Amino acid sequence: MDNTDKEHVEERGNSAEWLLLTAVFIIATCGLIYELVAGTLASYVLGDSVTQFSTIIGVYLFSMGVGSYLSKFFNGHLLRRFIQIELLVGIVGGFSSAVLFITFPLAASFRLILYAIVFVTGVLVGLEIPLLMRLLQDRVAFKELVSRVFAVDYVGALLASLIFPLLLVPYLGLIRTSLFFGMLNILVGWYLLRRFKGEVKRTAAIQLTALLFLLAELAAFIGADAIMKLSEHLQFSDKVVYATSSPYQRIVLTRNHRELRLFLNGNLQFSSADEYRYHEALVHPAMQASPQVKRVLVMGGGDGLAVREILKYPGVEAVTLVDLDAVMTKLFTTQPVLTAINKQSFSDKRVKVFNQDAFVWLRDNRQQFDCIIIDFPDPSNFSIGKLYSTSFYQLVKRSLSPAGYAVIQSTSPFVAPKSFWCINATLQSVGFTTIPYHNYVPSFGEWGYVMITQRPSYQVPDTFAIPARYINKGVMQQMLYFPDDMKTQQPLAVNRLNNQALVEYFEQEWGNYSEQ
Incomplete structure (x- = not known):
């Protein structure tokens, strides 16, 4: 060769x-x-x-x-x-x-x-x-x-x-x-x-x-x-009218003769038939309690429904919404069937939207707000659990005006009482006065919220001076009462970044519930 x-x-x-x-x-x-x-x-x-x-x-x-x-x-x-x-x-x-x-x-x-x-x-x-x-x-x-x-x-x-x-x-x-x-x-x-x-x-x-x-x-x-x-046809009983994927989640809208429903990663987020019960209970107690509300912060709530309720107050001058998913906020800004539900709240000149991680945004924030509405998904994993931790609530405390009120959606106190009261205990551990309450939303069942303030006490207002289909003084008084089956006698851990105790409670309680 x-x-x-x-x-x-x-x-x-x-x-x-x-x-x-x-x-x-x-x-x-x-x-x-x-x-x-x-x-x-x-x-x-x-x-x-x-x-x-x-x-x-x-x-x-x-x-x-x-x-x-x-x-x-x-x-x-x-x-x-x-x-x-x-x-x-x-x-x-x-x-x-x-x-x-x-x-x-x-x-x-x-x-x-x-x-x-x-x-x-x-x-x-x-x-x-x-x-x-x-x-x-x-x-x-x-x-x-x-x-x-x-x-x-x-x-x-x-x-x-x-x-x-x-x-x-x-x-x-x-x-x-x-x-x-x-x-x-x-x-x-x-x-x-x-x-x-x-x-x-x-x-x-x-x-x-x-x-x-x-x-x-x-x-x-x-x-x-x-x-x-x-x-999705096999998964959802109603007709799927819209579906898309964002970098963070699968967004699906279904419709029947009665209602439009939004699902994120297969989990129901709202039904147009009764979402007003949830959002009125989420927004108005804190808004009514906070004096002279001009600046409001909303974290989560990318559907604009909480913002819709906030904009009912004529004294509000600026609403800042922080939601991670730009696909979600764009969808609820541009689709007529959805803007009809949120009353085109994202198109209001007073509303500014930031598509960022709420933890990072709040860490860098130097403003104070008269009222803060926190509408995150349930703490089903550690990436969301950090938004229910003492570290995050310290940032909330820094961003809330001394006389202001904030509110956190806090899962179901009936299905997951340990999770609900863990959130309450975590908020108390950073120095907040807590006002836990709950209401019934037909699509979800009993649902819980924790209102917080740096004031020593809370008084139910005599009137809710906004257009509302559900909430009033009598309803609010009832929401503050918890029967024994929504309480827990067990000592609960405070949810911190290094233990994420809340996620463990949540997985255990909702896992047991789904297996029944």
């Missing part, structure tokens, strides 16, 4: 090496994307993002270990086995989110299906890297092999972690994201099959399988909206 032939052989070897390392980069990216999709989807439909991501990551890493162990039993035809595994990863991981969305409203044991898919995907991904290293071992020195494979693998993981929240979820959604990377896995397998066809036997059957898998995923990618609509 002359020097020219040797150079050609070396070039082909180097080309094959870099091609396989590129495959490592792609499969590492795809593998982490499947893990992120499963964790995000689980947090959407099951809540408690910390628990879901923790368990998904644990199962996924364990299953990758199982796959790595099983790779030692693969002997002979390694390239063919690797290509077959690529196709399987592509079809299982690619269809994972579509299958999970469809089965969630149908399956009684959804978690079993979720973890089974995560486990199978992890096993297949765990098989890939060991097989690739064995394919490369005759082409690269061991020291170089290990360093290159794992360096490329980690870079692929970094890419996945960056593009998933910034590009994929906002622009593709979960179903199209998993299908796109499923097709990418299949294309990797197909290209390797074409590139090394001389080293693989019975390529025709594998090529046909790859083509069928690719066409199936392409069809599902095109019809992803229809898949999501089917899932």
Whole structure:
């Protein structure tokens, strides 16, 4: 063999090496994307993002270990086995989110299906890297092999972690994201099959399988909206009239002959038939108690319904609303059916909207407000639980005028009395006088609130001098009374950032309630 032939052989070897390392980069990216999709989807439909991501990551890493162990039993035809595994990863991981969305409203044991898919995907991904290293071992020195494979693998993981929240979820959604990377896995397998066809036997059957898998995923990618609509049709009893995904949540609106309902990540937020009961009880006690209310802060409440109630007071000069989700506030600013409910509150010149994390915004705030309305989701996970902590309430105390009142929606004292009174105890621990109360909202049942002030006491006003369908002096007096089944004798922990006791109470109480 002359020097020219040797150079050609070396070039082909180097080309094959870099091609396989590129495959490592792609499969590492795809593998982490499947893990992120499963964790995000689980947090959407099951809540408690910390628990879901923790368990998904644990199962996924364990299953990758199982796959790595099983790779030692693969002997002979390694390239063919690797290509077959690529196709399987592509079809299982690619269809994972579509299958999970469809089965969630149908399956009684959804978690079993979720973890089974995560486990199978992890096993297949765990098989890939060991097989690739064995394919490369005759082409690269061991020291170089290990360093290159794992360096490329980690870079692929970094890419996945960056593009998933910034590009994929906002622009593709979960179903199209998993299908796109499923097709990418299949294309990797197909290209390797074409590139090394001389080293693989019975390529025709594998090529046909790859083509069928690719066409199936392409069809599902095109019809992803229809898949999501089917899932939501199965999940919600009423007609879904609007649905979209933001970087933070799935927003769904349903309608029947009586009402319009808003769901965030599958959880009911309001019904147009009775939301006035909730929002009048949330807003007016604190507004009526605060003297000379000119500046009001609302945190949460991206539907603009609390702002609607605030704007009934002619003396209000400025309303600041802080809500994380810009998609939510834009929806309730532009859609006529929704602006009809909130009376176009976001279009009022007195209202200024900030789409920021409330904790960060309040930490940087240097203004004081005459009244603060806090309408966050229930503390179902640690990321929301921080907004019910002593650290957050210290910031509220700094931002509330000395004579002002604030109010916090505080979940159901009937379903979750420990959670409700934990919030009350947490507020007292930072020096607030607390006025707990509750009312009945047909769509939710008994619901609780805690009003706070730095004054020593609270007096029910003789009149509520605003247009109201529900609240008045008599109703407010009744709301202050708690029967024994809404109380707890158990000593409760204060919710702090380093213990998140409230989240544990909430998970326990609502978990027991949902199982009944």
